[in-house]
Amino acid sequence: MTRKRRxxxxxxxxxxxxxxxxxxxxxxxxxNLVFFRSPSDIAREAPAPDRAFRLGGLVExxxxxxxxxxxxxxxxxxxxxxxxxxIPVTYVGVLPDLFREGQGVVTLGKLGPDGVFHxxxxxxRHDENYMPPExxxxxxxxxxxxxxxxAPPPAATWNTLEPTSASGTASPGGRSGS
Amino acid sequence: xxxxxxxxxxxxxxxxxxxxxxxxxxxxQRAQPRLMAATAPLAAGTLIAVGAAFASLMWSYxxxxxxxxxxxxxxxxAKPMLYKLxxxxxxxEGSMVLWVFILxxxxxxxxxxxxxxxxxxxxxxxxxxxxxxxxxxxxxLGTSDPFERVWPPPMDGQGLNPVLQDPxxxxxxxxxxxxxVGFSVTFAFAIAALIEGRVDAAWGRWVRPWALAAWSFxxxxxxxxxxWAYYELGWGGYWFWDPVENASLLPWLAGCALLHxxxxxxxxxxxxxxxVFLALLAFGLSLLGTFLVRSGVLNSxxxxxxxxxxxVFILxxxxxxxxxxxxxxxxxxxxxAPTGVFAPLSREGALVLNNLLLCSIAAVVLVGTLYxxxxxxxxxxxxxxxxxxxxxxxLPLAAPLIGAMSFGPxxxxxxxxxxxxLQRLWWAALGGFAALLLCLALEGERIGxxxxxxxxxxxxxxxxxxxxxxxxxxxxxxxxxxRARGLPRAAWGGAIAxxxxxxxxxxxxxxxxxxxxxxxxxxxxxxxxxGYDYRLDGVGDVAGPNFSAxxxxxxVSRDGxxxxxxxxxxxxxxxxxxxxxxxxxHTTWLRDLYVVLGDERDGGAVxxxxxxxxxxxxxxxxxxxxxxxxxxxxxxxxxVSAPAAKLARGEAAA
Numbered sequence: 029m030t031r032k033r034r035x036x037x038x039x040x041x042x043x044x045x046x047x048x049x050x051x052x053x054x055x056x057x058x059x060n061l062v063f064f065r066s067p068s069d070i071a072r073e074a075p076a077p078d079r080a081f082r083l084g085g086l087v088e089x090x091x092x093x094x095x096x097x098x099x100x101x102x103x104x105x106x107x108x109x110x111x112x113x114x115i116p117v118t119y120v121g122v123l124p125d126l127f128r129e130g131q132g133v134v135t136l137g138k139l140g141p142d143g144v145f146h147x148x149x150x151x152x153r154h155d156e157n158y159m160p161p162e163x164x165x166x167x168x169x170x171x172x173x174x175x176x177x178x179a180p181p182p183a184a185t186w187n188t189l190e191p192t193s194a195s196g197t198a199s200p201g202g203r204s205g206s
Numbered sequence: 207x208x209x210x211x212x213x214x215x216x217x218x219x220x221x222x223x224x225x226x227x228x229x230x231x232x233x234x235q236r237a238q239p240r241l242m243a244a245t246a247p248l249a250a251g252t253l254i255a256v257g258a259a260f261a262s263l264m265w266s267y268x269x270x271x272x273x274x275x276x277x278x279x280x281x282x283x284a285k286p287m288l289y290k291l292x293x294x295x296x297x298x299e300g301s302m303v304l305w306v307f308i309l310x311x312x313x314x315x316x317x318x319x320x321x322x323x324x325x326x327x328x329x330x331x332x333x334x335x336x337x338x339x340x341x342x343x344x345x346x347l348g349t350s351d352p353f354e355r356v357w358p359p360p361m362d363g364q365g366l367n368p369v370l371q372d373p374x375x376x377x378x379x380x381x382x383x384x385x386x387v388g389f390s391v392t393f394a395f396a397i398a399a400l401i402e403g404r405v406d407a408a409w410g411r412w413v414r415p416w417a418l419a420a421w422s423f424x425x426x427x428x429x430x431x432x433x434w435a436y437y438e439l440g441w442g443g444y445w446f447w448d449p450v451e452n453a454s455l456l457p458w459l460a461g462c463a464l465l466h467x468x469x470x471x472x473x474x475x476x477x478x479x480x481x482v483f484l485a486l487l488a489f490g491l492s493l494l495g496t497f498l499v500r501s502g503v504l505n506s507x508x509x510x511x512x513x514x515x516x517x518v519f520i521l522x523x524x525x526x527x528x529x530x531x532x533x534x535x536x537x538x539x540x541x542x543a544p545t546g547v548f549a550p551l552s553r554e555g556a557l558v559l560n561n562l563l564l565c566s567i568a569a570v571v572l573v574g575t576l577y578x579x580x581x582x583x584x585x586x587x588x589x590x591x592x593x594x595x596x597x598x599x600x601l602p603l604a605a606p607l608i609g610a611m612s613f614g615p616x617x618x619x620x621x622x623x624x625x626x627x628l629q630r631l632w633w634a635a636l637g638g639f640a641a642l643l644l645c646l647a648l649e650g651e652r653i654g655x656x657x658x659x660x661x662x663x664x665x666x667x668x669x670x671x672x673x674x675x676x677x678x679x680x681x682x683x684x685x686x687x688x689r690a691r692g693l694p695r696a697a698w699g700g701a702i703a704x705x706x707x708x709x710x711x712x713x714x715x716x717x718x719x720x721x722x723x724x725x726x727x728x729x730x731x732x733x734x735x736x737g738y739d740y741r742l743d744g745v746g747d748v749a750g751p752n753f754s755a756x757x758x759x760x761x762v763s764r765d766g767x768x769x770x771x772x773x774x775x776x777x778x779x780x781x782x783x784x785x786x787x788x789x790x791x792h793t794t795w796l797r798d799l800y801v802v803l804g805d806e807r808d809g810g811a812v813x814x815x816x817x818x819x820x821x822x823x824x825x826x827x828x829x830x831x832x833x834x835x836x837x838x839x840x841x842x843x844x845x846v847s848a849p850a851a852k853l854a855r856g857e858a859a860a
Contacts, residue, residue: 038480041562049566049603053573056599057591064588082590094807100733101724102804102812121724122804122814126785136592165588 388420612668658715716820
């Protein structure tokens, strides 16, 4: 084999590898990308019922109910809000240690036809001051919270707050755990 | 006083490294033996200086010196001594000092063990290592000073994140960094080879031990991190495709490709350009991992730093080293003439396939890791890429890789035929097929785990077939033992590492069959899962050294016989106002019983019970892989480098 042909083969092989990697990534992207949606996004445009996405916002104060399903498994019901809209969520499982009313939360799951979000995962970090970046972004977009002015106001007041009156106590900072 | 000494030592190391880089590059270019000879002592000096800085930082943690800002933020007098010491690298500043310390160790090792290297090559390698050290020392001194003082000193520190107070995580960063930074040596060898425009078998022989050592440490580091996530985070999983995990997997994949292609350079002097490229890539991905974790761009559980100045600095270093390396590669790679010729079906061909598939896997992981960041920056979309993406995109690449893994070692160099290899492997293939059928028969239609068991059997039996063939176990059984003793350690190491991956696959396949259930139990009630009964005896309060906990007592029985008593806990750390979940794990080697305590209500407690078949084998297999790497590293031909051996023979003749 001449040097030129060898190089051609090598390039072809590299192209094959890169090409198959790209094709596999793209086809997997098509089905498996998980988008982040805030409650307002869902109110504006409901996602397809068979598509998993991540819903994030604040857990509305006073909305958490813990129940037990008929087969003895613990179920939690709560509402996630970003100030404009609210989505009811059900989750069967153990809530994370730092799941609190009035704090930021990100959940993964699907929206049922009844408008209830069925979460398969509830993510909360190992630090009580942590605000998921997506949630912070969604809150800023809805005009309810300027992170520079301090911690977010209590979630229960969100649906009644005027967007400009958002202010709070001194921020403990946004360090995320571990 | 001690912290100032440490700070001074870091500055001194920066000056020494600058001199080392200048002397090495200039001396090798101008063929000045005295300048080149200065690089090795300078490397030793850098090692001593960085070691002194690291020791003084550790001392500050050990005595809980609250005038040092990093100690205040990350330590506390009530912490056990082990975690005071390991807390040194449990934060951004300290971990960067550890990074540079390991880099200095590598430099010292090249200076110490590399006496047989040609002097220009050694000088250039040490110079490139010094250049890397300069960048990171400047980063530490400029943006993340570990010795910064606070005045007035607070009464005590703020404590270390309790999730990090764990023996597994205490040693995870050093192992991981030994892997990351180990690839800086292969990078330095590649840059030196590009400058000289020459890559030969001897170069491959010098590079391979470094690639092997770095890869083995990285394997251990990743396994330890995965094991820690399994028992500490209490989610019952072992790998989450979290960007931080991917950041360590990427250099592992590139390093795995590198150590295989270095064999081809060493034995056949082929694939030279490609091997140099892989050496650049492995270190580039290590730096990328450091950047992703250290800059805080990911904002995942591991992100420590929130300071953009640091991110920009590391990004600049990444651009400088990787960009510079690849620019040099583009300019000089054509100078390296390939010599070894081989047919597509040969040992070389199999190793090319291995490289191709490993690099494709790395490309997919890279895309999946970085795409959410790009989507956020450019498309303004919040997207996450989770396990389903990686599983569906990687399976078509992993399957042929594993299929070829048992074939590769059976093929002769240069030109091979498929049939003889098939003849020696038929029983491994039969074993794989049997495992597939057995799993389908026992567990029903679970394709994924069944394929995993088949892969595990294929790999383990394939490695056994390879060894059996090499020692002629079946054709001449009498001489087998003698041949086994004479077999090069590299052959043993390779087979053991391949079998290790098989053992890991066994664990992965077993975890594919894992089941779990949630149960709200009152004391005295029980729940059953996979043939085991879990009875909640009660929940009580326990006090730990720096936490208080709620501890549940769960009696596990099978067919009326008590198996074990498990005590999952929820710990709350008043100092950092955090709660952690301590899963209780009982392992029988065939399965892990795994119980997590959830919230308490209605006079009972929520338990999450996992039944994880074969789980321990995942990390056990990784350990076997690392041992394989170590055995390969102890091979005679790696210890005795080629020119020195020739020299010795020449002397004997004279």
